[in-house]
Amino acid sequence: MLGLFISAFISSTIAPGGSEAVLAYLVNNQQYAVTNLVLVATIGNTLGALTTWWLGMWAAKKYPAENLLTEKQRKSLHTLRHWGSWALLFSWLPVVGDGLCFAGGWLKLSLISSLLAIFIGKALRYIAVAYAFI
Template identity: 50%
Template sequence: MSELLLNPLGLFLSALISSTLLPGGSEALLAWLVASGEHPLWLLLLMATVGNVLGSLITWGMGYWVAHRFPLRALDKPEHQRARHWIERYGALVLLLAWLPVVGDPLCFVAGWLRVNLFASLVAITLGKLLRYAVIIGIFS
């Protein structure tokens, strides 16, 4: 079973789950796969980034969908209020920080809720996550 998950596809799934509202740790798996030297670094970077971006887009979409069901005042959690303030002030650029633990998921969720431009969100999320994974690869290769 572990061989099934300790590969680029397992990394993709770990990255996807890690960037939704569920907890996960794709960075540790990426570091292990890089250190093992069994897979091309470009493939690991691609799988981690695509999986993590897709998860963030799912979270963005959840925010977009929930906004249809509840009024904006329902964003009463402190992390959602903080994310709302940042997004209203900086727009999609704040999604460069979507990779951060704890605040990244609320940023994506609130961006969807506020209907931040999807393309601008995709670009910012992708750039931030790509750079984060590139740094991890650089450290462990």
Template identity: 45%
Template sequence: MEAGIASWVNSLLAALAVPKLGLSAVFVIAVVSATLLPLGSEFAVIGLVKLDEGLFWPAVLVATAGNTLGGAITWWMGLGAEKAYEHLAHRRPHEARALQWLQRFGAKACLLSWLPVVGDPLCAVAGWLKLPFWPCVLYMAIGKFGRYLTMTAALLWWFPGQITL
């Protein structure tokens, strides 16, 4: 059984290998990394752009789209968790200081979804609090685009000797 799963994972990774399907791989990695799973997508973007600098804008835009989709999925997961909690507990959750802060800033707080460690859970909490979906997605996209643009440009052009493939 384990050999079958390992073979399937290896086949999937081979199909998404950067030189063959780079933008597809970046998209899938960006979606998965925006969920609560511990995975970073920046190295996939930087690796692809390092192989072909002409893919800078497509890679940044595809990574932004994938990461935003992953954030939106996480928002829906948060909404589902809140509904399940209400159903099981028959009451509204106790609102901690962080939840109150998020409610005060509303959807604009999703600009911080690009932050490591807290960004992805922030999307889930936005769903839990039933913050408006489309404004949250818009702010997620803006924050994530800024992160990919800044990190990719910085690592490729401001620190060019630091990255080798």
């Protein structure tokens, strides 16, 4: 299960990973309880996303959005600001999810709300993956 945690953590940062494949393999192997596997994957993936969120918050201190972004990019940030932490429910999406987490930190969205939205979104994704391989 440590391998699943590490894979899930890495998959949720900027680095590519395949935590869904690891989860599917372990679910199919039936060595561990599915709920434990989903929980380990969700926690690892959530912590990876929070790392990206924190990097966004750190970047905002040195590079304010208003000074760096094009008009289109500022409009995208405005949309994210409008939806707030709820937009982070989609942090599980490939490519886009990492950007959402980074932008959430950059916009200094509430840490607790961001954590909750990220956790829920990622849990639902891993539940769907696990269910497909039961």
